[in-house]
Amino acid sequence: MKAVINSPNNRIQLNRKNNFMYYLKKDFLLYLLLLLPLAYLAIFRYAPIYGVLMAFQDYNLFQGIGGSEWVGLDVFKFIFEQNSFYRALKNTLVLNLLDLAIGFPAPIILAILLNEIWHARFKKVAQSILYLPHFLSWVIIGGMVYLLFSTGGLANSLLAGLGLSKIEFLSRKENWIVMYVLVGVWQSVGWGTIIYLAALVGINKELYEAADIDGASRLRKIWHITLPGIRPTIMILLILQIGRMVSIGFDRPYVLGNSLVSEYSDVISTYVYRIGIGAGDFSQATAVGLFQSVVGLVFLVAANYISKKIVGQGIW
Amino acid sequence: MIHKTRNDKIFDTLNTVILSLILIVVLYPLVFVLSASISNPLLVIRGEVLLFPKDMTLQAYARVFRDGEVLGGFMNTLLYASTGTLINLAMTTMGAYPLSRPNLQGRKVIMLVILMTMFFNGGLIPTYMVVKSIGIINTYWAMVLPGAISVFHLIVMRTFFENIPQELHEAAVIDGSSQIRTLWSVVLPLSLPIMAVMTLFYGVFHWNSFFNGLIYLSDQSKYPLQLIMRDILINSQMQDMMNLADESAVQQQLMGESIKYALIVVTSLPVLALYPLLQRYFVQGVMIGAIKG
Structure with missing residues (x-):
């Protein structure tokens, strides 16, 4: 009987007038479950958005947002006059562009290589190994990088053993950038293949069979079937990555950077941390954060728009 | 062929x-x-x-395990990772399950409210201010509450729940089971793969996390292992390279290097030990996320 009353058709007819109360009562337990997660979002995700007002104030810790003096866009004006801000912005863009140029295609190539392996066991072992670095913290990876590549590290003693001169991998700025990018590839390339491998499974096998009959070589099949097959996935991930062009993780530049290369390694995330938590200038740090959010959104929308125009596909 | x-x-x-x-x-x-x-x-x-x-x-390991700071950090991280992951799993399930029910009124609006947070957030300092104003700064809670739900993982879990056959829910209703009872005895037993993935992702996140400790904790006795690792591995680095003055310093440096290697092994081992156990699940987990996300 209960099931009959609860079936969707009856419910609508029976309770047209008292919809809201009816649903609240019927799904009371479900709403109860949602209470804590929604409270979490309100406190830790939405309440901070109110704090963004600090960017337009001369924020004073003792008077709070309610009592602090409003200064309009003065904080932004001040920031846009700082050389250190432009340095952080430039470094963020440069490191992200290099990641885009090298770190983005790397998992695509690796996924295709893996996809061409016929030996199932080898493929599986390879995947297990390739995913491993993703699970190591940046502190650990940074520690390893310093142990292996510092002036007294393994890499340099190997070079010395070969009679070559030492390379300052981490204390010369140009070398540091190369290390930053390569270590990033080392950490993320395997994990990045998962999505592409999933997309590769979805490619119609008949296309390959038809190509075989036409006598197409493996490389031609990769170029004409495999790559177009995963193009939608590539485009979506590309748009998302361009949307993140001005935001950069904190851990990687913070852990890999050092005082000798800070001219290249100081990025927006470490800059916000330094002026906000370090120097305690909340208004400035909030303003830089807001700038980053807004520009990031603009990048995302623009990348999506361009992708839609050129390849007819976007993420919304 | x-x-x-x-x-x-x-x-x-x-x-x-x-x-x-x-x-x-x-x-x-x-x-x-x-x-x-x-x-x-x-x-x-x-x-x-x-x-x-x-x-x-095994000298380096002997020193690592005798070091009070490292052990303290290890215990702290163990605490943060275990309770943190439990909170994550409970909160994510509590959010994902109701939103996976097709007839829940207001589900679209609530989803929108949740999704919005992926595109816009207050940023570092405003979040810090909130954590401070609710009085959990420099406490254990600062390590587990601010990241209690990953919106991305919530969506992944919701997708998984949605794929559980509707008939099972109907059967449970006919049997007179309440919605929470259905979640507990019908949905959750079928969700072990997704729970395994979530345990791995959340657990690894807590184990590897050091940024929250860096900004929210000032009391060194509460530091997670990664923060203590940073002090030893990263911050001593430049000094080590310059302190080559005399013999005993060289000796110290030798041991120091050895300790660093041992620390890296000790810190990554728990994660790497968990990994093969859960590996068969996580590819599936990532794919669910990729299809929807």
Whole structure:
């Protein structure tokens, strides 16, 4: 009987007038479950958005947002006059562009290589190994990088053993950038293949069979079937990555950077941390954060728009 | 069955060689660190340890496990990771399950409210202010509450729940089961794969996290292991390279290097031990996220 009353058709007819109360009562337990997660979002995700007002104030810790003096866009004006801000912005863009140029295609190539392996066991072992670095913290990876590549590290003693001169991998700025990018590839390339491998499974096998009959070589099949097959996935991930062009993780530049290369390694995330938590200038740090959010959104929308125009596909 | 041409064979060989090289590059640093941690530090610094350990010693490990700070950090991280992950799993399930029910009124609006947070957030300082104003700064809660739900993971879990056959829910209703009871005894037992994935992702996040500790904790006795690792591995680094003045300093430096290798092994081992157990689930987990996300 209960099931009959609860079936969707009856419910609508029976309770047209008292919809809201009816649903609240019927799904009371479900709403109860949602209470804590929604409270979490309100406190830790939405309440901070109110704090963004600090960017337009001369924020004073003792008077709070309610009592602090409003200064309009003065904080932004001040920031846009700082050389250190432009340095952080430039470094963020440069490191992200290099990641885009090298770190983005790397998992695509690796996924295709893996996809061409016929030996199932080898493929599986390879995947297990390739995913491993993703699970190591940046502190650990940074520690390893310093142990292996510092002036007294393994890499340099190997070079010395070969009679070559030492390379300052981490204390010369140009070398540091190369290390930053390569270590990033080392950490993320395997994990990045998962999505592409999933997309590769979805490619119609008949296309390959038809190509075989036409006598197409493996490389031609990769170029004409495999790559177009995963193009939608590539485009979506590309748009998302361009949307993140001005935001950069904190851990990687913070852990890999050092005082000798800070001219290249100081990025927006470490800059916000330094002026906000370090120097305690909340208004400035909030303003830089807001700038980053807004520009990031603009990048995302623009990348999506361009992708839609050129390849007819976007993420919304 | 199409026979392989000569070109195919060349391609396959080349591909296997390239992939093997990549695998070596990925795996070698890890193997080297393990070997270096159990070798005589003098041989490590001379570059004589390349793959296998030489003149094996567990001295570095003995020092690591005797160090109060490291042990304290280890225990702290164990606490943060275990309770943090439990909170994550409970909160994510509590959010994902109701939103996976197709007839829940207001589900679209609530989803929108949740999704919005992926595109816009207050940023570092405003979040810090909230954590401070609710009085959990420099407490244990600051390590587990601010990240209680990952919106991305919530969506993944919701997608998983949605794929559980509707008939099972209907059968439970006919049996007079309440919605929470249905979640507990019908949905959750079918969701072990997704729970395993979430445990791995959230657990690894907590184990590896050091940014929250860096900004929210000032009391060193509450530091997670990663923060103590940072002090030892990263911050001592430049000093070490410059402190080559006399013999005893060299000795110290040797031991210091050895300890660093051992610390890396000790810190990554719990994660790497968990990994093979849960591995068969996580590809599935990532794919669910990829399809929807």
